[in-house]
Amino acid sequence: MMLRYALKTVRARKAAFLGAFLALLCAAALISACGTLLDTGLRGTIRTERYAAAPVVVSADQYVHRTTVKHKHGRTKVKHKAKPVAERAWLPTDLAARIARTPGVARVVPELTFLAQPSTPAGTGGRTAYGHAWESAPLTPYRLVTGTAPRAATDLVVDRDLAARARLRPGDLLTVQSTQSPRAYRITGVAAPVTDVRHQTSLFFSAAEARRLAGHPGQVTAFGVLPAQGTDPGRLEQAVKRALAGTTAQVSTGDARGPVEFLDAAAARVRLVSMGAATGGTSLLVAILVVVGTFALTVQQRHRELALLRAIAATPGQIRRLLGREALVVGALAGTLGALLGLPLGAWLQSRFVALGAVPATLQHTTGVFPPFAALAATLAGAWGAARIASRRISRIRPTEALAESRTAPARPAPGRIAAGLLLLAGGAALVVLLTSLRTEPASTPVTFLAVVVLATSVALLGPLLVRAAALLFAGPLRLTGHGGRLATANLRGNAARMASVVTPLTLLVGMTCTVLFVQSTLADAARAQSRAGVTADWVVAARGPGVPAEAARRLRAHHDAVTEVVRTTVRIGLDKYPAQGVTPEGLTRTWDPEVTAGSLGRLTDRTVAVSELAAGQHHLRPGSTLRVTLGDGTPATLTVAAVYSLGLGFGDLTFAHDLVAHHVDNPLASSVLVSTARTQAQLVTTLRKFPGLDVLSPAAADSLQADRQRDNAEVNYLAMGLVLAFTAIAVVNTLAMSVTDRVREFALLRLAGATRRQVLRMLRTEVLAVLTLATALGSGIAVAVLTAFSVGMAGRAAPTVTPLLYVTVVATAALLALVAAALPGRLALRVPAVIVATAKD
Numbered sequence: 001m002m003l004r005y006a007l008k009t010v011r012a013r014k015a016a017f018l019g020a021f022l023a024l025l026c027a028a029a030l031i032s033a034c035g036t037l038l039d040t041g042l043r044g045t046i047r048t049e050r051y052a053a054a055p056v057v058v059s060a061d062q063y064v065h066r067t068t069v070k071h072k073h074g075r076t077k078v079k080h081k082a083k084p085v086a087e088r089a090w091l092p093t094d095l096a097a098r099i100a101r102t103p104g105v106a107r108v109v110p111e112l113t114f115l116a117q118p119s120t121p122a123g124t125g126g127r128t129a130y131g132h133a134w135e136s137a138p139l140t141p142y143r144l145v146t147g148t149a150p151r152a153a154t155d156l157v158v159d160r161d162l163a164a165r166a167r168l169r170p171g172d173l174l175t176v177q178s179t180q181s182p183r184a185y186r187i188t189g190v191a192a193p194v195t196d197v198r199h200q201t202s203l204f205f206s207a208a209e210a211r212r213l214a215g216h217p218g219q220v221t222a223f224g225v226l227p228a229q230g231t232d233p234g235r236l237e238q239a240v241k242r243a244l245a246g247t248t249a250q251v252s253t254g255d256a257r258g259p260v261e262f263l264d265a266a267a268a269r270v271r272l273v274s275m276g277a278a279t280g281g282t283s284l285l286v287a288i289l290v291v292v293g294t295f296a297l298t299v300q301q302r303h304r305e306l307a308l309l310r311a312i313a314a315t316p317g318q319i320r321r322l323l324g325r326e327a328l329v330v331g332a333l334a335g336t337l338g339a340l341l342g343l344p345l346g347a348w349l350q351s352r353f354v355a356l357g358a359v360p361a362t363l364q365h366t367t368g369v370f371p372p373f374a375a376l377a378a379t380l381a382g383a384w385g386a387a388r389i390a391s392r393r394i395s396r397i398r399p400t401e402a403l404a405e406s407r408t409a410p411a412r413p414a415p416g417r418i419a420a421g422l423l424l425l426a427g428g429a430a431l432v433v434l435l436t437s438l439r440t441e442p443a444s445t446p447v448t449f450l451a452v453v454v455l456a457t458s459v460a461l462l463g464p465l466l467v468r469a470a471a472l473l474f475a476g477p478l479r480l481t482g483h484g485g486r487l488a489t490a491n492l493r494g495n496a497a498r499m500a501s502v503v504t505p506l507t508l509l510v511g512m513t514c515t516v517l518f519v520q521s522t523l524a525d526a527a528r529a530q531s532r533a534g535v536t537a538d539w540v541v542a543a544r545g546p547g548v549p550a551e552a553a554r555r556l557r558a559h560h561d562a563v564t565e566v567v568r569t570t571v572r573i574g575l576d577k578y579p580a581q582g583v584t585p586e587g588l589t590r591t592w593d594p595e596v597t598a599g600s601l602g603r604l605t606d607r608t609v610a611v612s613e614l615a616a617g618q619h620h621l622r623p624g625s626t627l628r629v630t631l632g633d634g635t636p637a638t639l640t641v642a643a644v645y646s647l648g649l650g651f652g653d654l655t656f657a658h659d660l661v662a663h664h665v666d667n668p669l670a671s672s673v674l675v676s677t678a679r680t681q682a683q684l685v686t687t688l689r690k691f692p693g694l695d696v697l698s699p700a701a702a703d704s705l706q707a708d709r710q711r712d713n714a715e716v717n718y719l720a721m722g723l724v725l726a727f728t729a730i731a732v733v734n735t736l737a738m739s740v741t742d743r744v745r746e747f748a749l750l751r752l753a754g755a756t757r758r759q760v761l762r763m764l765r766t767e768v769l770a771v772l773t774l775a776t777a778l779g780s781g782i783a784v785a786v787l788t789a790f791s792v793g794m795a796g797r798a799a800p801t802v803t804p805l806l807y808v809t810v811v812a813t814a815a816l817l818a819l820v821a822a823a824l825p826g827r828l829a830l831r832v833p834a835v836i837v838a839t840a841k842d
Contacts, residue, residue, distance in 0.1 A: 017298065017326070017330050019294055019297070019298065019734050019735070019737070019738040020291070020294050020295055020298050020327070020330050020334075020383075021330050021333065021334045022334075022730070022734050023287075023290055023291050023294040023334075023730075023731060023734055024291060024330060024331050024334035024335060024338065024379050024382070024383055025334040025335075025337055025338040025341075026287075026338065026727045026730050026731075027283070027287035027290070027291060027338065027378075027379060027382065027727070028334060028335045028336075028337070028338025028339045028341075028342065028375045028376065028378070028379040029338040029339070029341040029342040029345055029375075030283045030287065030338075030342065030345075030723055030724070030727050031280060031283055031284060031287065031339075031342065031371075031374065031375040031378050031379070032338065032339045032340075032341070032342020032343060032345070032346065032371050032372050032374075032375035033342040033343075033345040033346035033349055033371075033723065034276050034277075034279045034280030034283055034346070034371075034723075035276070035280060035342070035346070035370065035371025035372075035374050035375060036276075036342070036343060036346030036347065036349075036350075036365070036366070036367055036371045037272050037275060037276030037279070037280075037346055037349065037350060038272070038273055038276030038277055038280060038371070039276075039366050039367070039368050039370060039371055040269075040272055040276075040346075040350060040363065040364075040365055040366045041268075041269045041270065041271070041272030041273035041274075041276055042269070042273060043366050043368065044269060044272070044363045044364055044365065044366045045255055045258065045363075045364045045366065046255070046258030046259050046261075046262055046265045046266065046362055046363055046364070047255070047258050047362070047364065048255075048257040048258045048260075048261050049140070049193075049195070049196070049197045049198070049199060049200060049261065050111075050113075050132075050139055050140055050197075050200070050202075050261050051139050051140075051222075051224055051257045051260070051261055052139075052140055052193075052194075052195040053138060053139055053140055053141045053194070053195075053224075053226070054109065054139045054224030054225060054226060054257075055225070055226075055227060055233040055236070055253055056224075056225035056227070056233060056236055056237050056240055056251060056252070056253055057222055057223070057224055057225070057251075057252045057253070057257045057260050058091070058095070058099060058222060058223040058225060058240065058244065058249050058250070058251055058252075059089075059091065059221070059222040059223075059249070059250050059252065059260045060088075060089035060090055060091045060222075060248065060249065060250065060634065061089060061248040061249070061250055061634065062084055062085055062088075062089050062250075062263065062266070062634065063082040063083060063084055063085065063634075064082065064083050064084075064085060064572050064575060064630050064634065065080065065081070065082045066080070066081050066082075066574065066575055067079070067080045067081075068081075081575055083572060083575045083577070084266070084267060084270065085572070085630065085632060085633060085634045086267075086569060086570035086571075086577075086632045087569065087631075087632035087633040087634075087664065087665050087666050088113070088221060088263055088633060088666050089633050089634040090216050090219035090220065090221060090633060091219060091220050091221070091222065091223065091249060092218060092219055092220075093110065093218055093219060093220050094218075095223065095244065095247065095249060096108045096110060096220075096223060098243055098244065099223055099225060099240060099243060099244070101243070102236075102239050102240050102242075102243040103239055104227055104228050104231035104235065104236045104239055105225055105226075105227065105228065105236070105239075105240070106226050106227055106228040106229070106231075107138075107225075107226040108223050108224070108225055108226075109135070109136055109138055109139055109223065109224040109225075109226065110133075110135070110136065110220040110222075110223055111132065111133075111136045111139060111220060111221045111222045111223065111224060112131075112132055112133050112136065112210045112211065112214045112220055112221055113130050113131070113132060113214075113221040113222075114130065114131045114178065114179055114210075114213050114214045114215070114666075115129075115130070115131065115177075115178055115179055115546055115666065115667050115669075116129050116130055116131030116176050116177075116178045116203045116205075116213070117129050117176065117177045117178070117545055117546050118158070118162060118166070118174055118175070118176050118201070118203065119174070119175040119176065119177060119182070119545075119692060119693075120162070120165070120166035120168075120174070121166070122165045122166045122167075123165075124162060124165070124201045125161070125165055125201075127161075127198075127199060127200050127201045128199070128200050128201070129162075129200070129201040129202075129203060130200055130201070130202060130203070131176075131178055131203050131204075131205055131210060131213055131214075132202060132203070132204055132205070132210060133204070133205060133206070133207045133210035133211070134149050134150050134157060134204040134205065134206065134207070134210075135207050136224070137191065137204060138224075138226070139224040140193045140194065140195060140197065141193070141194050142159065142191040142192065142193050142194075142202065142204070143191060143192060143194065144157070144189045144190070144191050145160060145190055145191065145192045146169070146170060146189060146190045147170035147187070147188050147189025147190055148170075148188050148189050149188070149189060149204075150188055150189070150204060150205055150206045150209075151188075151206055152206060153206060153208060153209045153212075154183075154184070154185050154186055154209075155185065155186060155188045155205070155206055155209075156174060156176070156185035156186065156187050156188065156203060156204070156205060157187070157188060157189040157190065157191050157203070157204040158174065158187055158190055158191070158202075158203055158204075159190070159191055159192065159193070159197070159201060159202045159203075160190055160191065160192040160193075161197075161201065162201050162203075163187075163190045168187055168190070169187065169190070170187050170188055170189055170190065171186065171187065172186075172187045173185070173186055173187075174187055175692075176203060177545055177546055177549070177669075177693070178213045179213050179214070179215050179667070179668050179669065180212070180213060180549065180550075180551070181549045181550070181551040181552075181691075182549065182691065182692065185205075191204065198361075199262070199360070199361055199362045215663070215668065222260060225240060233253055234253070237251055237253045258362070262360060262362040262363075264360045264362075265360045265362040265363040268358075268359045268360055268363050269363065271358065271359065272350075272353075272359060272363070275720050278445070278446055278449075278720075279720045279721065279723070279724065281446075282449050282450075282453065282721070282724055283723070283724050283727070284378060285450070285453045286453060286508065286512070286724055286727065286728060287378075287382060287727070288382055288385075288386070289453065289456060289457055289460060289504070289508065290505060290508075290727070290728070290731040291382050291383065291386045292385075292386040292389055292390065292460075293460060293501050293504050293505065293731075293735065294386070294731070294734065294735060294738070295327065295383070295386040295387050295389070295390040296386075296389070296390040296501060297498070297501045297735060297738050297739065297742075298390070298738070299323065299387075299390040299391060309322075319391060320387075320388060320391050323387040323388075323390070323391045324384050324387050324388060324391075326387065327383040327384050327386065327387035328380060328383060328384055330383060331379050331380045331382070331383030331384065332376075332380060334379060334383075335375065335376040335378075335379030335380055335383075336376060338375065338379065339371075339372035339373070339375040339376045339379070340372060342371065342372065342375055343367055343371070343372060345723075346365075346367070346371070347365050347367070349719070349720075349723070350365050351365075352719055353716065353719070356715055356716050356719070358716040392414075413461075413462075413464045413465065413497075417461050418461070418462065418465070420461050421458050421459075421460075421461030421462035422458075422462070424454055424455075424457050424458035424461065425455070425458040425462070427454050427458075428451055428454040428455035428458055428782075431447055431450060431451035431454060432451055432785050432786060432789045433789070434447060435447055435448060435451065435786065435789035435790050435792075435793050436789045436792040436793045437793060438793045438794075439614050439793055439794065440614075441523065441794065444790055444793055444794060445519070448515060448519055448786055448790050449512070449515065449721075451782075451786050451789075452508075452511050452512050452515050452782055452783070452786055453508075453512075455511070455782045455785075455786075456504065456507055456508040456511055456512075456779075456782065459503065459504060459507050459778050459782075460500070460504040463496075463497075463499075463500025463501070463503050463504055464496040464497050464500045465496075466500070466503065466774065466778070467492055467496040467499045467500050467503060467771075467774065468492070468493060468496050470492065470770065470773075470774040471489055471492035471493045471496075471770075474489065474492070474770050474773070475489050478766060478770065481762075481766060482762075485763075485766050487750075487755075487763040487766075488763050488766035488767040488770060491763075491767055492767065492770060492771075498739055498742075499739075499767070499771055501735055501739065502732075502735055502736055502739055502771050502775075502818075503771055503774055503775045503778070504735075505728060505731040505732040505735050506732055506771065506772060506775030506776075506779070506814060506818060507775045507778045507779040507782070508728050508731075508779070509725070509728045509729055509731075509732055509775075509779065509814055509817075510775060510776055510778075510779025510780060510783070510810060510811065510814055511778070511779035511780070511782040511783045511786075512721075512724065512725060512728060512779075513725050513728075513810050513814075514779065514780065514783035514787075514802075514807065514810055515782075515783050515786055515787060516717070516718065516721045516722075516725065517718070517803075517806055517810070518783070518787055518800060518801060518802050518803070518806075519787060519790055520717055520718075521801040521802075521803065522787055522790060522791050522794075522795070522799075522800045522801045523649075523790075523794055523795070524707070524801075525801040526649055526650075526791065526794060526795030526797070526799075526801075527649045527650045527795075528650070528703055528706060528707060529650070529795075530647040530648075530649050530650025530651070530795075531647075531650035531651065531703065531706070532650075532699065532700075532703055533593075533595070533647065533650070534592060534593055534594045534595070534647045534650055534651060535591070535592060535674060535699050535702075536590070536591060536592060536593050536676070537562075537564070537590075537591040537592070537674035537675055537676045537699065538675060538676050538677055538699075539674075539675040539677065539681060539684055539696050539697065539698065539699075540672055540673070540674055540675070540696075540697050540698070540699055540701075540702035541556075541672065541673035541674075541675060541684075541688070541694055541695070541696055541697075542672050542694070542695050542697055542702060542705060543669070543670075543671075543672075543693055543694055543695075544693040544694075544695065545692075545693040546667055546669055547667055547668075547669025547670055547671055548565070548669055548670040548671075548672065548673045548691075548694060549669055549670075549691060550565065550662075550668075550669075550670070551691075552673070552688055552691045552694060553565050553584075553670065553673050555687050555688065556673070556675055556677075556684070556687060556688075559677070559679065559687065561675050561676065561677040561679065562586075562587035562590035562591055562675070562676035562677070563584065563587065563591075563673060563674070563675055564583050564584045564587065564588055564591040564592055564673065564674040564675075565582075565583070565584045565658050565670040565673050566581055566582070566583055566658075566670055566671055566672050566673065566674065567581065567582040567583075567658060567661045567662050567665060567668065567669075567670055567671060568580075568581055568652070568671045569581070569582070569631070569632040569661055569664070569665050570632060571629050571630060571631055571632060571654055572629065572630040573615070573619060573627065573628070573629055573630075576618070578615060578652070578653040578654055579652040579653060579654075580652045580653065580654040580655065580656060580661070581651060581652045581654075581655055581656070581661070582655075582656045582657060582658040582659070582660060582661025582662060583604075583655060583656075583657070583658055584657075584658045585601075585604045585605060585657050585658075587676070588601055588604065589601055589602070590676040591674035591675070591676045592651075592674060594610075594645035594646070594647040594648075594650075594651055594655070595645055595646040595647050596610075596643050596644065596645045596646075597613065597644050597645060597646055598622060598623050598643065598644040599622075599623030599641065599642050599643035599644055600623075600642065600643055601642070601643050603623075603642035603643065604642050604643070604655070604656075604657055605642075605657055606657045606659060606660045607639060607640060608639055608640045608641070608642035608657075609627055609629070609639040609640070609641060609642065609654055609655065609656055610641070610642055610643040610644070610645060610654070610655040611627070611641055611643075611644055611645075611653060611654055611655075612644070612645060612646070612647075612648025612649075612651075612652070612653040612654070613644060613645070613646050613648060614648050614653055615648065615653040615654060616641075616644045621641050621644070622641065622644065623641050623642060623643060623644065624640065624641060625640070625641045626638060626639075626640060626641075627639050627640070627641055629654070631660075631661070631664040632661070632664050632665050632666075633664045633665070633666075635664050637660070639656075649794065649795060658670075672702065675696075681696050681698075684696045729813075729817055732814070732817050732818060732821065733817055733820075733821040734821075736768070736818060736821035736822050737821050737822075737824070737825050739822075740764065740821075740822050740825040740826050740829065741825050741829065743829070744829045744832070747760050747826070747829050747830055747834075748832075748834040748835075749834075750763075751830070751834035752834050752835070757830050760826075760830060761823070761826060761827070761830070764822055764823070764826045765819065765822070765823070767822075768818050768819055768822045769815075769819075771818070772814065772815055772818050775814070776811055776814065780807075784800070787800035787802070788800050
């Protein structure tokens with residue numbers, strides 16, 4: 001019976017439920033879109049290109065493993081964890097003989113993959129360029145369409161796409177920047193793949209030259225296993241696994257070959273899971289807060305109707321069931337439509353991530369049934385829960401009290417609501433305090449946004465009290481604005497609950513937007529400040545291409561300059577990941593000062609390491625301690641701590657000798673070279689004139705370049721959280737429009753009492769500005785508290801970076817949304833003659 005009543009109510013009061021419908025629709029779309037990112041990260045396909053003709057691929061293990069065994073209460077529990085390494089791991093070449101002896105193997109093709117960037121005006125069309133030995137061409141396969149295979153060290157075969165793009169043909173010279181100095185190669189042929197290769201450019205060298213450029217003697221990237229005629233690939237896979245038993249080699253077939261080829265796509269899966277889960281979780285929390293507020297406003301607008309139902313013997317349970325079923329009806333419609341709209345939204349979001357370079361195009365977008373169904377389920381649960389929360393008071397109080405409150409708002413919020421608000425306020429404060437002790441970005445970022453949502457929820461619960469306090473505070477200034485100000489003050493005092501429903505989304509909008517915008521700049525500016533303090537060199541050599549060749553550094557050292565090559569990587573201590581760098585030890589103290597607090601950088605060698613205070617504290621290290629690390633390509637190393645320094649945020653948490661790192665990264669070229677010299681910039685440029693793409697910059701100019709790169713990287717986070725902010729902005733407009741629409745009779749009575757149309761609109765604007773001022777103060781206070789705690793934890797100083805112009809833009813945008821959302825329905829409400837509205841039935 002209640003379902004039938006609920007359907008009739010929704011059908012008869014479509015306008016009343018429109019606000020709740022829009023809130024639920026946006027929530028479902030947002031959750032569905034984030035779910036598709038999560039689904040892509042978990043199940044997204046990475047199609048192989050290079051290994052298309054090799055049904056079985058043998059590669060190195062790309063993970064660090066840890067197994068723990070616990071004995072408790074006579075039971076043994078074994079737990080295994082694995083984390084990926086940052087660089088490509090390599091295999092020993094002698095495994096080829098073992099694989100070749102496996103029954104069913106016709107041929108074992110060794111593969112070398114390394115950096116090889118061609119210098120052409122047309123570029124590569126956005127494709128990543130790799131170098132290979134020509135002997136591995138059958139893995140795709142590539143076949144010559146013109147010319148001959150490379151034989152000499154200076155011979156080169158290019159793929160057809162690059163030849164067409166750069167108008168290359170056999171006999172032309174092409175300069176290639178690989179892992180060594182730039183070198184000119186003579187093109188001997190052009191090759192074309194038999195299958196579709198869309199995401200990479202291939203350059204083929206002679207076998208000896210490829211081994212030299214790969215820089216891993218006695219090792220290969222992978223082995224492609226070609227089966228004998230009639231051999232089943234599945235059986236061959238099992239046979240190869242048995243042959244390689246006892247080694248760490250991994251055997252892949254089918255779609256599993258893609259992650260072996262495209263390591264960046266495999267890493268992007270983890271990134272997408274992280275972004276989808278973080279954004280989806282934040283979206284869900286924001287959606288719950290917004291939807292609960294919307295339903296509370298809807299129930300408040302129907303207070304008289306529900307009170308009359310109570311007066312004619314409707315039980316509290318019947319009222320709750322009625323509202324719950326209404327919410328489920330609206331939630332089912334909005335959730336279904338929103339879940340479907342979220343699918344193209346998720347696809348668009350991933351395409352933007354690809355355009356920004358955060359996710360490679362090789363990771364194919366996956367859309368399953370789980371995201372829309374999860375969004376629908378979350379929407380239904382959220383709608384039902386919001387209705388239950390909103391109906392608590394109307395279903396609990398006596399019918400006579402309900403009728404009395406239908407015309408006048410309750411004197412004060414329920415004690416339970418106040419207690420819950422204070423409890424959440426304490427919880428938010430605890431999260432802010434916790435932030436001051438979190439020193440890593442993966443740990444602090446989710447806590448940062450959770451703290452904003454929790455504090456905004458406390459504002460929602462304590463909203464009526466805050467509005468009344470603001471009314472007392474603003475009473476004096478508002479009286480000066482005339483009759484409209486006095487009416488606005490009276491409304492703030494008498495309708496605090498309704499005004500509080502508007503304060504909540506505005507507070508969330510200002511607080512969340514400021515946090516999203518300024519948390520990245522706070523972290524980036526702190527890192528750059530440490531970098532500026534630590535770089536004592538006179539000049540910085542930077543590359544517009546893949547990096548600065550070692551030969552360029554040797555040319556600079558020939559003039560007795562202090563030269564420090566810097567190579568970036570990521571290493572693991574146990575399973576914990578840390579940013580690291582490799583630096584040239586000779587003359588290091590003349591170019592770099594990370595503020596050593598213990599030990600000495602003079603002891604930095606291939607067998608020692610310098611660590612930041614963060615890493616030292618987490619692993620209880622000091623000079624002389626032994627540290628076991630896993631280098632970027634999975635190679636274990638045992639080193640002695642030589643020094644501890646404080647500027648870890650700007651330079652990474654571990655610093656190794658340059659040669660140790662360069663031998664274990666995919667790109668051994670220096671990301672930058674620090675030069676301390678008495679020579680001028682022009683003289684350094686002359687020394688490096690044979691190396692195209694290198695710039696000699698002052699430390700200040702290099703810092704500005706780094707700031708530009710950080711802004712580009714921050715766009716990914718802005719995009720991910722932008723959907724949440726857009727949803728919050730829609731909630732602001734929706735809530736304000738609902739609040740103003742509910743006051744049509746009030747406006748009519750004011751008109752009948754003698755107020756002009758202009759005076760009513762002025763009163764409405766004054767109310768909105770007062771509410772906006774309160775919400776801006778609360779949202780800004782939340783953002784300042786959270787950002788300050790974040791800055792203390794990450795940078796060790798209470799100095800959040802806030803751009804004044806950007807902050808003013810945020811507040812101005814919120815004000816524009818609020819004023820427009822109130823003015824449009826207000827003007828529409830005042831078009832109807834006051835007599836008609838005042839005499840109309842409820």
